[in-house]
Amino acid sequence: MIKCNRVHLICMEDRMAATVKEVAKHAGVSTATVSRVINNDAKISVETREKVLESIEVLGYKINNIARSLKTSKTYTIGFICPELANTFFMNIAEGIEKELIKHGYSFIICSSGESKIKEEQRIKLLVEKRVDGIIIIPASNEESYYSWLKENEVPLVLVDRLVEDFSCDAVLSDNINGAYQAIEYLIKKGKRSIGFIGGDMRLTSAKERYEGYLRALSDYCISKNEDIIKFGDFHAESGYVCMKEIANSKNLPECIFVSNYFMHIGAARYVEENNELLKEKLTITGFDDMGFINDVFRNSVLFVQQPMSDIGEKAAQLLMSRINGEEIAYPQVIRLKTKLVDKE
Amino acid sequence: MIKCNRVHLICMEDRMAATVKEVAKHAGVSTATVSRVINNDAKISVETREKVLESIEVLGYKINNIARSLKTSKTYTIGFICPELANTFFMNIAEGIEKELIKHGYSFIICSSGESKIKEEQRIKLLVEKRVDGIIIIPASNEESYYSWLKENEVPLVLVDRLVEDFSCDAVLSDNINGAYQAIEYLIKKGKRSIGFIGGDMRLTSAKERYEGYLRALSDYCISKNEDIIKFGDFHAESGYVCMKEIANSKNLPECIFVSNYFMHIGAARYVEENNELLKEKLTITGFDDMGFINDVFRNSVLFVQQPMSDIGEKAAQLLMSRINGEEIAYPQVIRLKTKLVDKE
DNA sequence: GTGAAAGCGCTAACAT
DNA sequence: ATGTTAGCGCTTTCAC
Numbered sequence A, B: 001m002i003k004c005n006r007v008h009l010i011c012m013e014d015r016m017a018a019t020v021k022e023v024a025k026h027a028g029v030s031t032a033t034v035s036r037v038i039n040n041d042a043k044i045s046v047e048t049r050e051k052v053l054e055s056i057e058v059l060g061y062k063i064n065n066i067a068r069s070l071k072t073s074k075t076y077t078i079g080f081i082c083p084e085l086a087n088t089f090f091m092n093i094a095e096g097i098e099k100e101l102i103k104h105g106y107s108f109i110i111c112s113s114g115e116s117k118i119k120e121e122q123r124i125k126l127l128v129e130k131r132v133d134g135i136i137i138i139p140a141s142n143e144e145s146y147y148s149w150l151k152e153n154e155v156p157l158v159l160v161d162r163l164v165e166d167f168s169c170d171a172v173l174s175d176n177i178n179g180a181y182q183a184i185e186y187l188i189k190k191g192k193r194s195i196g197f198i199g200g201d202m203r204l205t206s207a208k209e210r211y212e213g214y215l216r217a218l219s220d221y222c223i224s225k226n227e228d229i230i231k232f233g234d235f236h237a238e239s240g241y242v243c244m245k246e247i248a249n250s251k252n253l254p255e256c257i258f259v260s261n262y263f264m265h266i267g268a269a270r271y272v273e274e275n276n277e278l279l280k281e282k283l284t285i286t287g288f289d290d291m292g293f294i295n296d297v298f299r300n301s302v303l304f305v306q307q308p309m310s311d312i313g314e315k316a317a318q319l320l321m322s323r324i325n326g327e328e329i330a331y332p333q334v335i336r337l338k339t340k341l342v343d344k345e
Numbered sequence C: 001g002t003g004a005a006a007g008c009g010c011t012a013a014c015a016t
Numbered sequence D: 001a002t003g004t005t006a007g008c009g010c011t012t013t014c015a016c
Helices: A002-015 A020-027 A031-038 A046-059 A065-072 A088-103 A117-129 A147-152 A176-189 A205-220 A237-248 A262-274 A277-282 A292-297 A309-324 B002-015 B020-027 B031-038 B046-059 B065-072 B088-103 B117-129 B147-152 B176-189 B205-220 B237-248 B262-274 B277-282 B292-297 B309-324
Strands: A077-082 A107-112 A135-137 A157-160 A171-174 A195-199 A230-232 A256-259 A284-288 A301-306 A334-337 A340-343 B077-082 B107-112 B134-137 B157-160 B171-174 B195-199 B230-232 B256-259 B284-288 B301-306 B334-337 B340-343
Touching: A020 A031, A020 A046, A031 A046, A065 B065, A077 A088, A077 A117, A077 A309, A088 A107, A088 A262, A088 A309, A088 B107, A107 A117, A107 B088, A117 A135, A135 A309, A147 A157, A157 A309, A171 A176, A171 A309, A176 A195, A176 A205, A176 A256, A176 A284, A176 A301, A176 A340, A195 A205, A195 A237, A230 A237, A237 A256, A237 A262, A256 A262, A262 A284, A309 A334, B020 B031, B020 B046, B031 B046, B077 B088, B077 B117, B077 B309, B088 B107, B088 B262, B088 B309, B107 B117, B117 B134, B134 B309, B147 B157, B157 B309, B171 B176, B171 B309, B176 B195, B176 B205, B176 B256, B176 B284, B176 B301, B176 B340, B195 B205, B195 B237, B230 B237, B237 B256, B237 B262, B256 B262, B262 B284, B309 B334
Parallel strands: A077 A107, A077 A135, A135 A157, A157 A171, A171 A334, A195 A230, A195 A256, A256 A284, A284 A301, B077 B107, B077 B134, B134 B157, B157 B171, B171 B334, B195 B230, B195 B256, B256 B284, B284 B301
Antiparallel strands: A107 B107, A301 A340, B301 B340
């Protein structure tokens, strides 16, 4: 009989998740006391605390955050929705988010929207049903989607990288206009007059803003724009390739070209590599985004506008934390982080 | 007074999350019935179902999965721990995971271990406290870590991409040995006799296995190995660069070189691009992993061993689902997915 | 086919 | 400083 009991006890300890109740019993205190110890309540005597801590150790107790969440209505989990996962740019932002979250004991559920508004809405619903404490979104489109519904239901929301038109909301993103402007200005000061432009999907604010910066710089230096060397893609490599090709085939080849993001940069660089030796000698490419090592292999690419990717994620998470914790700060906060122009020559 | 009440009601409906209780009251049924409707219980009359559904609609009821989880002890969430987030290879796997999970109504918390065993253990603890239904890990090291503890506590676990020595566990990964073997064999059949090798961190099984494949192919074709053209890095771009440099400076330059993963490939290609025009003419690079477009810019790289990255993720998630659902399949399952050799010339 | 009621594991008043 | 107790919102027997 005694043996049987022991076996049973061992079973309990080893296999089943112990509860506060069991810990309380083992330590000879109430569940409230156990809870206080877990939550580092100040007014607990040292002896009691140690006794409880020992029981926790012995029983291998692990808190059940589900139960805690039900009681406190906090999950210490946020949602992050981005257009795709296998995208270095987005994932650098994700790393920034994680870095900040971990400090606060938070973790995040990641979802991809596949650049689709419909999917994005589905993911939002999913996250809301999982009771996440807040959501960070890199919007799939420029349309308002489900965001205002989140707002009404008081689910903290921070937009990242892209804004949504006619929808005011907390957001963290790069100063795209001035980032592009500085690059173009730099090129002009180096004597370039003919500067091509490969833009992204103009339904996205980031694409629009970079184009805006390009136009402003041309305008400020009295350089008229030439439609032949201005093309728009969709931020993916293939479109960069196509745009580059179109520009290369235009009558007046530019001296250099500005590409609006990393992936189109790769596409454009590929075109330059595989076609026309002439291009290689003359044309240089300036890229938005710099993923470090990779770009080094493009010999025509020496000027980069670096976005503080990780910082964007960190700031977004910080802002979200502030909202979750109900800090009184003006709404909305739109944080623009400065880019850095780097000449690798 | 009436007005006041209405306002209050609207408030309730708009702002607060309705509960089953409220839905039940509104529909004039019991909470049990509401629950049955939510869970698609068969034996509910059509009228009742519609009545409840309408109330759900009207009140904007959203299920509280926290409460459900507490009751059912299922969270419909799994954890995914990988060495880093900003890594296209890992994230392609993550996309496969997501694709499969979504079918089952699951989502995942993503964590990076930063290639550190300590951090990995912390993340595992975090996930266990969040009561995830299972965990997928790309191990940070070859050591056993916290995995056996998970096993003992019956938390389903699937390893991905790398195995852990002396620890038997469900796993999904590429057939690295034969993947490398085929590439080397192919090169030999094309007449190459001097084939260099750049390996990864040999503490990882994936690195070991690819080296093993290389050695086997040489052996099978009676080619003796030359230590001068065999170097080991750490799977990161910088080390690929360094290894390539060392090989380039060796007395007998190989005709071609096999690089064990994508990132080292980039590093190696960079070295070739920026040094020695001679190299460019003679040396070709064969890479493990193929991220598509990017590699196209490396003119010396034409042969690739493609891993089915997304499939690996999908299979891993599938296997985990089977375990979570308690399906009776032999333990452990080690699933090796075949690679594909692609000659882009 | 539907309702009553217990309880998942925790926290937080409110007592003492 | 510690205990008692009442739920958080849901599911699930067990009745009827």
